[in-house]
Amino acid sequence: MTRFFEVTHRDGAARLGRILIRGGVETPYIERTHESIMVNEGNALLHEQISCAIDSVNILPYIGLPYHAPKGLINFFAPLARDKMEMEAPVGVVVHPDWHVEGADVYVMAGARAIEGDARALLDSIIKIRASSKPDTALYVPALATPENLSLLIYLGADIVDDVLTTAKAYEGLYLTQDGEFSPGELFDLPCSCEVCRNNTPEGLRSMRAKERFELLAKHNYLRLEEELKRVKLHIRRGMLREYVEKQCxxxxxxxxxxxxxxxxxDYLEQRTPTYRSSRMLACSAESQNRVEVRRFAQRVKERFRSNGDILLIIPCSARKPYSASQSHMALASALGKYKNYVHELILTSPLGVVPRELELVYPAAHYDVAVTGVWDLEERQWVSGCLRDYLDTHSFKKVLAHVDGPYVEVCKQSGHEMVFTSRGRITSEESLLSLVEHxxxxxxELGTKPRSAKDLMLDLFRGMADYQFGAGNGELLVPEDATVKGRYPRYALFGGREQLCSISPDYGSLSLTLEGAKRMRLEPDYEVTIGDFVPKGSVLAPGIIGASLQIRPGDDVLVKGPKAIGVGKAKMSGYEMVGSTRGMAVELRHVERL
Incomplete structure (x- = not known):
């Protein structure tokens, strides 16, 4: 555990933080030779520790073995890397990914420059170092950052980089941008408005003395790296770094x-990715289908959500969210009239797969936007049809109606389940709507199906969201038969008698529990945080945490219990961070009760 590093914002594995020296150094940070916050003690075979700078990170004497070093050498030098660190100052250690070193504030990846371009080796190094170090320690990836790759390095977990490679590229005569590297001879214009580019031209750079050109290129390259860092920090604060990385990669x-x-x-990314957030999720590339939020949603629908009824109606998604506010879905509801209460609705969509109507307000179902072309590629069709197949396999509907057109028809057929297609061309055409109502x-x-009342539909909404958020069966525990719903769509509140149990937070796509609501459900052990012998006020900091479920993710509602108090609030970090960190807010409390 560290005394000198604190995480302040999280966006998956990417973080904003502070190194607690010199008034607080914000991370991600670019280490520069002439403005260094590091004291490098050098090679352990040549030097012993000679300094203890309290206002700098002291990099202990090290053996810097590259990733592909022989296993024998890695094992031979590993004990040297495990020396105890007892300095009263920030400590950094240079580590090979296969070493396990405790007690440092900063971990420096050995031989990072040697694995540029080796995606597997770099990813393996980051994951192993992160797994073997405490969550409130910083990761320094040296001699690897450029404006091109900086966003991805930080997305994967780097907290500190440097200007070594951008400087080296300058002395190779290379002009760096976020889109690539160029020699001045390739450029007709300088596509940048930094100080260097405003005052020079490609012709001028080519004609000046080499030393002067190298210095100007080094300055430009650093300014571009610094600009990219500011852009990355902005996206982390917005909770949208993933969208930027998909473009930049x-x-x-x-x-x-x-x-x-x-x-x-x-598992590496999911453990660090919030379950709920207020930012929109933009699905603009093929990689969007594989992001954590998409896979987690599909997994929870499959494992946690259950719908009991006779008739399932499958319909397409809409551009507007939530779906029920769209013109197409309102047209379907209007045409069905009273028959809407007889069916359970399932929306087909890419990239999420399937969205039960009860979950249309949940993140990311109500928070995503996708490029609409009317054409689905093979991978999209396979993914959505697989999600539909899983849903139908885990339910026992007696009749499945598919009111779909275009590529949705093929997706439904690929599911392998028997269903009746009701659309006659465009789903909202008069002929299609008449066909839907008739079917x-x-x-x-045929089935003698009983309708659900308006109240039943509302209570099913809360039960479905509770099951999705906290696990199968919790919906029945949270929502009593005599429950009432107050408020306007979508800001509903659920009451049991006079006690409010929860409310829907459409901004985050989740249920916000009251203490009474939390007590009714089985939140232990999956969503439980254990604290010490004190009564918290406003929030619970990491040092006050005794135990926390490893299933907790940022954004989850959690039950907080201790000898003197019980409360409910929103997790601000993952469960593993709560028990492994010495700094930072762990839970933002909503309600607290003394015991």
Whole structure:
């Protein structure tokens, strides 16, 4: 655990933080030789520790073995890297990914420059170092950052980079941008408005003395790196770094490969990704289908959500969210009239797969936007049809009606389940709507299905959201039969008698529990945080946490319990961070009760 590093914002594995020296150094940070916050003690075979600078990060003497070093050497030097650190100042250690070193504030990846372009090696190094270090420690990836790759390095978990590579590129005569690197001879204009580019031209750079040109290129390259860092910080604060990375990774094939390989390491990213957030999720590339939020949503629908009824109506998604506010869905509801209460609705969509009507307000179902072309590629069709197949396999509907057109028809057929197609061309055409109503009426008459009342529909909404958010079965525990719903769509509040149990927070796409609502459900152990012998006020900081479920993610509502108090609030960090950190807000409390 560190005394000198604190995380302040999270966006997946990317973080904003502070190194607690010199009044607070904000991370992600670019280390510069002439403005260094590091004291490098050098090679351990040549030097012993000689300094203890309290206003700098002291990099202990090290053996810097590259990623592909022989296993024998890695094992031989590993004990040297495990020396205890007892300095009263920030400590940094240079580590090979296979070493486990405790007690440092900053971990420096050894040999990072040697694995530029090797996506597997770089990803493996970051994941291993992160897994073996405490969550409130910083990761320094040296000699690797450029304006092209900076966003992806930070997205994967780097907190500190440097200007070594941008300077080296300058002395190779290379002009760097976020889109690539160029020699001055390739440029007709300087596509930048920094101080260097405003006062020079490509012809001028080519004609000046080499030393002067190198210095100007180094300055430009650093300014571009600094500008990119500011852009990345902005996206982290907005909770939208993933969207930027999906765009930026296309500047080089190895960066695209790095993102795709990272998505395959689902557990690493999922453990750090919020379950709910207020920002929109933009699905603009093929990689969007593999992001954590999409896969987690599909998994929870499959494992947690259950709908009991006779008739399932499958319909397409809409551009407007929530779906029920769209013109197409309102047209369907108007045409169905009273028969809407006889069916359970399921919306087909890419990239989320399937969205039960009860979950249309949940993040990210109500918070995503996708490029609409009317054409689905093979991977999209396979993914959505697979989600539909899973949904139908885990439910026992007696009749399945598919009111779809275009590519949705093929998706439904690929599910392998029997269903009746009711659309006659465009789903909102008069002929299609008449066909839909006729098929629903016939199914109701055939099965003797009973309608759900308006109250039943509202209570099913809360039950479905509770099951999705806290696990199957919690909806029945939260929502009593005599429950009432107050408020206007979508800001509903659920009451049991006079006690409010929860409310829907449409901004975040989740239920906000009251203490009474939390007590009714089985939140232990999956959503429970144990605190010490005190009564919290406003928030619970990480040092006050005794235990927390490893299932907790940022954004989850959690039950907080201790000897003197019980409360409910929103998790601000993952469960593993709560128990492994010494700084930072762990839970933002909503209600507290003394015991």
């Amino acid at each position: 296309r500047s080089r094939p190895w960066l695209t490969a790095l993102l795709r390989l990272a998505d395959a390491q689902y 629903v009426r016939a199914a109701v008459d």
